[in-house]
Amino acid sequence: MSDLSQTITRFDLWHLELPVTSRRDHGIGSVEGSCEVVILRLTAEDGSQGFGEASPWSVFTGTPEATFAALNRYIRPLVLGARVADRAAIMAKTANAVAHCTEAKAALESALLDLTGRISGLPVWALMGGKCRDTIPLSCSIANPDFQQDIALLERLKDDGVQIVKLKTGFKDHAFDIMRLEHLAHHYPKFSVRVDYNQGLSIEDAPAQVRDVAQFEPDFIEQPVRAHHFAMMARLRNQIDIPLLADESVFGPEDMVRAAREGICDGVSVKIMKSGGLSRAQTMARIAAAHGLSAYGGDMFEAGLAHLAGTHMIAATPEITLGCEFYQASYFLKQDILEDPFPVQNGQVIVPDTPGLGGRPDRDRLNHYAVVKAVAA
Numbered sequence: 399m400s401d402l403s404q405t406i407t408r409f410d411l412w413h414l415e416l417p418v419t420s421r422r423d424h425g426i427g428s429v430e431g432s433c434e435v436v437i438l439r440l441t442a443e444d445g446s447q448g449f450g451e452a453s454p455w456s457v458f459t460g461t462p463e464a465t466f467a468a469l470n471r472y473i474r475p476l477v478l479g480a481r482v483a484d485r486a487a488i489m490a491k492t493a494n495a496v497a498h499c500t501e502a503k504a505a506l507e508s509a510l511l512d513l514t515g516r517i518s519g520l521p522v523w524a525l526m527g528g529k530c531r532d533t534i535p536l537s538c539s540i541a542n543p544d545f546q547q548d549i550a551l552l553e554r555l556k557d558d559g560v561q562i563v564k565l566k567t568g569f570k571d572h573a574f575d576i577m578r579l580e581h582l583a584h585h586y587p588k589f590s591v592r593v594d595y596n597q598g599l600s601i602e603d604a605p606a607q608v609r610d611v612a613q614f615e616p617d618f619i620e621q622p623v624r625a626h627h628f629a630m631m632a633r634l635r636n637q638i639d640i641p642l643l644a645d646e647s648v649f650g651p652e653d654m655v656r657a658a659r660e661g662i663c664d665g666v667s668v669k670i671m672k673s674g675g676l677s678r679a680q681t682m683a684r685i686a687a688a689h690g691l692s693a694y695g696g697d698m699f700e701a702g703l704a705h706l707a708g709t710h711m712i713a714a715t716p717e718i719t720l721g722c723e724f725y726q727a728s729y730f731l732k733q734d735i736l737e738d739p740f741p742v743q744n745g746q747v748i749v750p751d752t753p754g755l756g757g758r759p760d761r762d763r764l765n766h767y768a769v770v771k772a773v774a775a
């Protein structure tokens with residue numbers, strides 16, 4: 399049987415702890431040692447398999463434990479026995495069965511799309527509306543509290559042809575941010591520079607510090623204040639000529655409607671881990687575009703499987719015009735989980751043309767890095 403009317407017969411999970419090469423500080427917290435992801439594998443009657451990744455971060459979207467439980471306890475019974483063809487129905491049931499847990503829903507939709515693509519011979523972008531681009535400009539984040547280590551990374555990025563960097567600010571002090579912006583301007587003038595505070599500024603400090611940083615004319619300044627400070631976001635947006643991006647303030651389409659209505663941003667960071675899947679991420683980008691706002695392909699601390707899902711979503715979403723930040727598989731993890739390296743060439747992510755997500759996790763690495771598993775014998 400090779401059609402989409404077959405049912406899903408297996409639902410397997412791995413909670414992985416993936417060692418990382420360096421420390422990264424963000425305005426809301428730090429990552430050091432390892433990052434944690436949950437991998438879902440769906441199997442259909444004919445043995446076809448589809449994979450999806452959830453990439454939670456406790457200070458931002460949620461915890462790996464909650465993600466694992468959402469999938470293992472609440473989502474599993476909605477999926478086992480369902481037809482592969484009924485992806486929309488499965489996602490709708492999931493939305494009603496589990497509140498939040500957007501990373502779990504992203505993993506589920508990724509795995510359903512991968513499975514559908516593998517069975518039908520189509521890449522995921524073809525299932526999402528077709529392709530609008532073959533490559534996506536890659537941005538790498540500069541977030542090490544030891545700037546000397548980031549200077550070594552900048553040299554490597556330059557050699558690799560990466561042309562965009564995102565400076566993570568607001569985790570130490572304003573002088574450190576200005577020093578690094580000056581260093582980038584003097585020593586790396588060819589890089590396009592973006593700035594991301596990850597909510598790191600207080601409402602008292604934000605107006606003056608954001609004004610200073612805007613003088614460096616970055617492409618955009620992202621989320622200077624806490625997610626719920628919509629009024630301060632709107633005030634900062636009006637205060638500077640540089641585009642202000644919302645990230646943590648806008649998880650899904652519903653937040654996007656409110657953000658547009660309240661005028662809090664010029665653009666939005668779209669992430670499948672925030673929106674709860676690829677379809678809702680596309681919807682978010684389209685709502686933004688309909689309001690004259692730009693969209694950026696953001697990500698979480700992800701492995702290559704989640705990068706692939708994001709890549710297919712952006713490949714099928716012309717409204718996302720500001721590139722992507724799928725750098726972790728190549729520049730942050732000690733070892734990625736994909737069998738073949740996540741495709742980056744000359745500073746561009748290459749959109750795969752092979753069926754499904756166009757890549758899958760290495761079985762040995764899933765077992766090697768697993769701290770918890772729910773895998774049928």
Ligand SMILES: [Mg+2]
Binds near residue numbers: 596646
């Ligand atoms: Mg951000």
